[in-house]
Amino acid sequence: MRAPVRTLAFAVVLALCGVTTALADPPTLPWQQPQQPTIAGVPLPAPDKPADGSATPAPPAPAQVHSTTKEDTFFAIKVIAGLVGLVVLAYLGGHRRVVRFQEQLGIGGVITAGFPFVALGALAATDTIGVLTPSVLDQLRPVLHFGLGWLGFIIGAQLDIRVLDRVPKGTAYLILVEALGPFAITAAGCGAVMIAFNEAGMSFGDAALWRDLVLLGTAAAMTAPRKFRGFANRTWHEGRGVDVLLSQLDEIVGVIGLVFITAYFRDDAATNWQLPDTAWIFISLGLGVAIGVLIFAMVRVPVSNAEFLAVVLGGIAFASGLAGYLRLSPIAICFIAGVLVTNFPNEQRESIFRILHHLERPVHLLFLIIAGAVWDVADWRGWLLVPLFVAGRIIGKWTGVLASKTAVGALLPASFADQRQLVTPLSGLSIALVISVESLYHDNGIPWIVTAVIGGSIATELLVSRKGDEAAVPAPMDELERSAPIDELDDLGSDGVEHDGPIYRDDEAGPT
Amino acid sequence: MIPLMLLLAVGGLMQAARSFTADTSIAGTELAFGYLLLSAYFTAKIFNRLGFPKLTGYLFSGVISGPFVLGLVTKDMGHSLDVVKDTATAIIALEAGSELKLAKIKPVMKTLRAMTVFAVIGAMFAIGGTLFLMRPLLPGIFNGFDTTQSLAICGAIGVALSAQSPAVVMALLAEMRAEGPLSSVVLASVVVADLTVITVFSIALALTGAVIGGNIDVVETALHVGWELIGSMVFGLLIGALMGQFLKTVKKGASLFGLLICVVVAEIGARMSLDPLIVLLTTGIWLRNWSRADSSELFRNFESAQLPVFLVFFALAGAKLDIYTLWAYLLPVGIIAVVRAGSFYVGAKFATKITGAEEVVQKYAWFGLVPQAGLALALALVLRTTFAGSFGDGAAVILLGVVGFNESVAPPILRRILIKTGEAGKKQGVDFAAGGH
Numbered sequence: 001m002r003a004p005v006r007t008l009a010f011a012v013v014l015a016l017c018g019v020t021t022a023l024a025d026p027p028t029l030p031w032q033q034p035q036q037p038t039i040a041g042v043p044l045p046a047p048d049k050p051a052d053g054s055a056t057p058a059p060p061a062p063a064q065v066h067s068t069t070k071e072d073t074f075f076a077i078k079v080i081a082g083l084v085g086l087v088v089l090a091y092l093g094g095h096r097r098v099v100r101f102q103e104q105l106g107i108g109g110v111i112t113a114g115f116p117f118v119a120l121g122a123l124a125a126t127d128t129i130g131v132l133t134p135s136v137l138d139q140l141r142p143v144l145h146f147g148l149g150w151l152g153f154i155i156g157a158q159l160d161i162r163v164l165d166r167v168p169k170g171t172a173y174l175i176l177v178e179a180l181g182p183f184a185i186t187a188a189g190c191g192a193v194m195i196a197f198n199e200a201g202m203s204f205g206d207a208a209l210w211r212d213l214v215l216l217g218t219a220a221a222m223t224a225p226r227k228f229r230g231f232a233n234r235t236w237h238e239g240r241g242v243d244v245l246l247s248q249l250d251e252i253v254g255v256i257g258l259v260f261i262t263a264y265f266r267d268d269a270a271t272n273w274q275l276p277d278t279a280w281i282f283i284s285l286g287l288g289v290a291i292g293v294l295i296f297a298m299v300r301v302p303v304s305n306a307e308f309l310a311v312v313l314g315g316i317a318f319a320s321g322l323a324g325y326l327r328l329s330p331i332a333i334c335f336i337a338g339v340l341v342t343n344f345p346n347e348q349r350e351s352i353f354r355i356l357h358h359l360e361r362p363v364h365l366l367f368l369i370i371a372g373a374v375w376d377v378a379d380w381r382g383w384l385l386v387p388l389f390v391a392g393r394i395i396g397k398w399t400g401v402l403a404s405k406t407a408v409g410a411l412l413p414a415s416f417a418d419q420r421q422l423v424t425p426l427s428g429l430s431i432a433l434v435i436s437v438e439s440l441y442h443d444n445g446i447p448w449i450v451t452a453v454i455g456g457s458i459a460t461e462l463l464v465s466r467k468g469d470e471a472a473v474p475a476p477m478d479e480l481e482r483s484a485p486i487d488e489l490d491d492l493g494s495d496g497v498e499h500d501g502p503i504y505r506d507d508e509a510g511p512t
Numbered sequence: 513m514i515p516l517m518l519l520l521a522v523g524g525l526m527q528a529a530r531s532f533t534a535d536t537s538i539a540g541t542e543l544a545f546g547y548l549l550l551s552a553y554f555t556a557k558i559f560n561r562l563g564f565p566k567l568t569g570y571l572f573s574g575v576i577s578g579p580f581v582l583g584l585v586t587k588d589m590g591h592s593l594d595v596v597k598d599t600a601t602a603i604i605a606l607e608a609g610s611e612l613k614l615a616k617i618k619p620v621m622k623t624l625r626a627m628t629v630f631a632v633i634g635a636m637f638a639i640g641g642t643l644f645l646m647r648p649l650l651p652g653i654f655n656g657f658d659t660t661q662s663l664a665i666c667g668a669i670g671v672a673l674s675a676q677s678p679a680v681v682m683a684l685l686a687e688m689r690a691e692g693p694l695s696s697v698v699l700a701s702v703v704v705a706d707l708t709v710i711t712v713f714s715i716a717l718a719l720t721g722a723v724i725g726g727n728i729d730v731v732e733t734a735l736h737v738g739w740e741l742i743g744s745m746v747f748g749l750l751i752g753a754l755m756g757q758f759l760k761t762v763k764k765g766a767s768l769f770g771l772l773i774c775v776v777v778a779e780i781g782a783r784m785s786l787d788p789l790i791v792l793l794t795t796g797i798w799l800r801n802w803s804r805a806d807s808s809e810l811f812r813n814f815e816s817a818q819l820p821v822f823l824v825f826f827a828l829a830g831a832k833l834d835i836y837t838l839w840a841y842l843l844p845v846g847i848i849a850v851v852r853a854g855s856f857y858v859g860a861k862f863a864t865k866i867t868g869a870e871e872v873v874q875k876y877a878w879f880g881l882v883p884q885a886g887l888a889l890a891l892a893l894v895l896r897t898t899f900a901g902s903f904g905d906g907a908a909v910i911l912l913g914v915v916g917f918n919e920s921v922a923p924p925i926l927r928r929i930l931i932k933t934g935e936a937g938k939k940q941g942v943d944f945a946a947g948g949h
Contacts, residue, residue: 080775080779141539142592272532297518301554306819317549318525322543324538325540326532
């Protein structure tokens with residue numbers, strides 16, 4: 001079986017873990033009338049009393065082994081069929097031909113960023129369609145955690161730390177100010193509005209407000225390359241645009257933000273570990289490193305593709321599970337693990353990447369569907385933040401670009417500072433970041449943030465598309481002429497053969 | 513050495529995480545999935561080096577990690593992974609069906625029929641009779657029931673105890689890459705026996721309920737049994753035709769399509785009172801024997817992708833094994849396990865002899881009926897929940913004990929038999945368990 005199918009199979013199975021559990025306790029509908037339970041199709045008799053009138057207590061009414069009602073069955077079939085439909089759509093959405101068709105229509109940017117799948121999730125969660133109901137969604141959390149872990153791992157795995165040795169002097173400053181600008185301005189602007197319009201009595205002394213501001217700022221700070229091609233196509237190497245490199249480095253900011261949020265905004269009252277908040281930063285780092293070393297050692301054991309698949313899937317599921325269980329972010333933990341696994345000398349890197357690449361698109365799209373389902377579109381307060389979020393990013397970016405050009409512009413090669421764009425797409429990780437935090441906290445502020453980031457992301461993508469139509473910016477090529485070649489891990493499979501199944505990387509032609 | 517160290521590391525991390533909180537509702541499912549997958553994989557590696565089948569390693573890993581030993585995987589976590597079990601059963605059924613090449617089985621059809629009658633149905637009577645005689649040893653089951661009721665109870669438990677395990681047999685045949693007359697007869701006989709057990713159990717359960725509860729609707733029972741069997745077969749044929757059409761026309765993505773079919777049938781089938789096992793068994797038989805589509809590629813691809821699901825499936829089966837109960841009921845469990853194996857031995861020997869089966873089949877085919885796992889566990893659960901507060905709990909204890917005993921003892925012996933007969937390693941192709949190419 002081709003790897004995408006294997007890996008997607010795993011996603012389906014994990015998804016249905018949740019669904020089955022959800023269906024075990026479907027919502028009780030007012031018109032539901034219990035029917036006689038059956039076992040293997042046989043109606044169970046209802047024993048009244050022992051036939052011989054002995055002292056033996058009468059067996060209680062049979063447990064409802066298959067105690068289904070017609071509505072239950074219909075509900076189950078609808079949910080399962082709906083989910084299967086979503087899986088198929090996610091698969092088709094990543095198909096090479098579909099992506100090419102989108103490109104021809106000129107809507108590739110918005111589509112490949114996955115927003116139709118967010119909309120699909122939002123639709124599936126409506127009362128009318130009722131596929132992704134709150135109980136189903138609640139039970140789909142394992143998929144969400146796994147998906148977040150997968151994305152974290154894939155992002156981390158593509159960070160070739162040898163690149164950091166070769167970036168020009170001043171790059172760190174540029175990244176810092178270009179991240180800090182949008183972070184500060186977005187957080188300040190949105191924070192003021194949240195205080196002004198809040199209905200839950202939020203104040204500046206409220207830890208949840210600060211968490212939300214850090215989250216918004218972090219989400220705003222991250223940028224994506226001008227054309228988002230999915231998470232599995234981010235490894236920067238000579239010949240690719242600088243925006244790819246800078247966005248990859250930007251994402252480290254997101255991971256740091258997540259580690260910070262999950263360490264300092266915790267509710268551990270009901271848990272057995274009572275630790276100072278800062279200790280959780282070290283736990284996050286330590287767990288990521290431990291998992292990374294473990295996966296690094298584990299991938300050396302398998303003797304076949306099937307075993308290799310089992311170990312990689314198991315490793316990431318285990319890492320995501322550990323992170324979620326400890327109320328940490330699967331993205332951050334798996335990111336650290338991913339960095340370690342692929343940056344250690346490792347003969348299995350190509351095999352790991354092959355598996356990661358193949359599942360990336362379906363996992364990403366399924367994750368977007370769930371993101372859409374948990375998104376409360378009707379919450380007007382979140383929409384209020386959208387223009388501020390978008391404007392805050394642009395102004396912040398402008399400030400950052402200006403500052404970096406003034407301070408380090410002379411040090412940097414062309415395109416590092418002087419060709420920076422003010423309207424840059426929001427990183428796909430931003431939505432993952434917000435959904436990751438949403439799965440950990442359930443207070444009033446979170447729906448605002450979800451709407452602000454998803455809405456802001458869509459608005460930004462539309463702006464970028466418009467801007468791209470008006471004036472195509474020539475993509476800068478390799479600016480690190482004298483640097484040594486590095487492995488082109490993301491060129492796996494670029495053999496010129498048209499492969500079946502989802503497309504995971506489609507810009508072999510060069511920078512975009 | 514490395515698998516052992518990795519196993520300890522994974523176990524250590526799991527133990528550390530579980531000490532954080534007892535609440536498994538957040539992230540417990542994926543944690544259990546990842547942990548069981550890895551621990552089963554590395555335990556199997558260790559067991560394999562010691563000469564045991566990998567399957568035993570999967571099961572052992574589940575037992576040790578499960579709620580009855582280390583408690584790393586709780587009952588709730590196991591419950592949340594039930595869909596893995598259902599899907600694995602569906603995949604096994606599809607593959608088992610695809611292994612049944614009727615042209616090859618036709619010559620041994622007489623043997624299969626005879627084995628079903630003398631070994632499987634014979635075992636039901638033998639086990640039921642033994643239970644009836646052991647009533648004084650099992651007060652938790654028979655106290656307060658008169659002779660007629662006790663007979664009905666013995667019948668229901670006897671039928672459930674005679675269940676086989678196509679999953680274990682399939683997994684072992686795949687792991688050993690076994691092919692030959694013995695492998696064919698063993699696989700076909702467990703599949704046919706399973707169908708027989710499912711049918712008879714449905715009837716026995718209704719009768720037992722009627723005898724204890726005092727009423728029975730014969731017509732409705734017959735209709736339901738008929739729907740389950742015939743309906744499942746018809747659905748299986750329809751799905752087979754659908755898959756065949758897909759293979760002929762769409763071709764690409766057939767494995768994903770097949771997997772989705774398995775998931776949907778596993779989850780929806782039971783809700784429609786269909787038996788997913790029968791549905792997909794029929795589908796597999798159709799695709800292999802009558803469909804014009806070439807399904808060999810589909811099944812070959814399927815095999816290589818199922819390892820993660822099977823690792824978790826068997827580890828979960830192990831996790832559900834209550835070793836304390838097994839210990840407490842060791843004597844009756846031991847007696848019943850011996851009687852069960854003995855009746856298979858006598859029945860199968862007789863059946864294979866009178867039908868003139870090959871010598872290797874005459875000698876060893878009986879043992880293929882001994883392993884137990886998924887179906888027997890499911891039937892134990894059905895008895896326990898159906899007759900909770902009555903004999904259900906006691907019956908489940910005995911059933912789980914016997915299943916646990918056979919689950920632990922049978923795979924290594926069957927493995928040795930496959931090696932001894934020279935059928936191991938004869939099959940070409942991908943092996944999900946050994947992971948060969």
